[in-house]
Amino acid sequence: MSNSTSQGSILVPIANPETADHLVSTAADVASDTGRPLDLLTVITVPDQVPLSEGERLVDNEREILDYAAEMVTDQAIEVTCRIRFARSIASGILSIAEQRDIETILMGWRGRPRRRDIILGSHLDQVLRKAPCDVLVKRMDGDGGLHRILLPVAGGPNTELAASVAGSLARVHDAEIHVIIVNSPKETTTEREEKEQVLAKVIAGFTEVPVITQEIIESDSISKTIVDQSNNVDLSVLGATSEDLFRRSVIGSLPEQVGRQSTSSVLMVKAYQDLPSRLVRLTSRIRRSKPITHLRNKLGR
Incomplete structure (x- = not known):
């Protein structure tokens, strides 16, 4: 960053x-x-x-x-x-x-x-x-004005670092403020919230020579609507792709796509390159992590 x-x-x-x-x-x-x-x-x-x-x-x-x-x-x-x-x-x-x-x-x-x-x-x-x-x-591609405030929603994942890096570059060149947010859903566990807060702290710690950095943790039933609402107060929103599944049709994730269509600010969506082996490793890891939960549900259902 x-x-x-x-x-x-x-x-x-x-x-x-x-x-x-x-x-x-x-x-x-x-x-x-x-x-x-x-x-x-x-x-x-x-x-x-x-x-x-x-x-x-x-x-x-x-x-x-x-x-x-x-x-x-x-x-x-x-x-x-x-x-x-x-x-x-x-x-x-x-x-x-x-x-x-x-x-x-x-x-x-x-x-x-x-x-x-x-x-x-x-x-x-x-x-x-x-x-x-x-x-x-x-x-x-919409009308560009001055760049004074950048919105950076973060939630972890492989595209967070690239989104933060791009936002940092633009902020340094334009002497702009970066407003970093995480949006928590009421359904999220304490562990999930703590993981997102760790990502938030890491992103902010990684910025150098950015004039102003603010942060906010928001509770909302609709992550996409919250980000769209937040974009009303900035000049540019930088969004990381959310889609990781090799077998899904989406190429960048439904959330950034939705925000990209509805946001009133300029929007920059980023997708970091990941080679096939590393994507397969993550997919296998997610499947393994989900197995104990599946077994527990099977036992409870008997």
Whole structure:
């Protein structure tokens, strides 16, 4: 959660100048704080019947868009690379760059449109979130104002550290306050509450050079509604993905998705990269922990 230098690039796929303004400014903030380079990318889709080698003739104003995006950070000490990738789909183009280059983070935009049954956040977003070999940040594309107060809900899990790290970078660059909260459900046990409070304490202790940090523990029947209500008082909400189950359809979790659609603040959702072996270890651990409870229930039911 400190501003330690990391060498992996931040990949920012760009489609038009409107999205470039929102995405590049956020990526540049994180890059500036962490000393990381930016990799600006435009993917040009090539029809199946056309060889990828002939994709160059499909280039229109994409170079101008990349130049425009790069100019946004020319006054900052950030290394910037611009790329055009020819691919069969937007997602495959993004993923191929992420696999071939030293990409540590992908930052993508999301317009928060109503959910369709077959698509969660968006066809390209869903694929990148599922398959990317790196961290993925998803920013809701809405009007950005000044950044003075950041909301950071925490509950533990594999994405908490990344969410805190991103929030810390943005707070340092903008001299902004971070308001860290945990939301307890009345159904939670004392042990669960204590574990969340330990996470809260660890997150706050990990921040360095953040001007103002506040914390709050809230009791609520609806975690998502509480976070949405809290977002009314901030400029940006940073949310960690909650979905860990390998067999669930969700790519980022129902809670951050719901908050992302309803929040009045800008929203940045984060999903930390986890390789398959580590995810299987956690899944096996959860199954083992649940067995004694299952046995107890079976005995009580006899």
